[in-house]
Amino acid sequence: MRNANVLRYVLGGAGLALTGIGAWQLAVLPHAPAVPLWLAGAVVLHDGVIAPLVLAVGLLVAARPARGVLRGALIVMGGVTLVTLPLLVRPGEPPNPSALPLPYGRNLAVVLAAVAVTAGALLLVRRRRARPQPRDADDA
Structure with a gap:
């Protein structure tokens, strides 16, 4: 072999x-019916909202001349949002007060704006470098 x-x-x-262990845990946990419901909701959210949105944005970005910079900025923005999202949508007060001492919503907006400004500046620099330089009259 x-x-x-x-x-x-x-x-x-x-x-x-591992699937068997998970199924056994589902069978013995007291709040087990909520887990399959949550998993079904996650599948519907992913397949019905997130995946079509990502595909639509990908199609729009693919037609742009600066698609590399746009893709990079969107990947960074998506990753930062994905990491921060559990902290933003968690209901109630955190069990540890030091877990969420900062305003994560505002800070996420600041980071996303910084990524967008950086990508925009990079696009401007690339556009200026690609523009043909005018020749001086003395050079002719």
């Missing part, structure tokens, strides 16, 4: 074991 097949079987077995 080749090494790739052995690895495939080991990883498949580990996946089945």
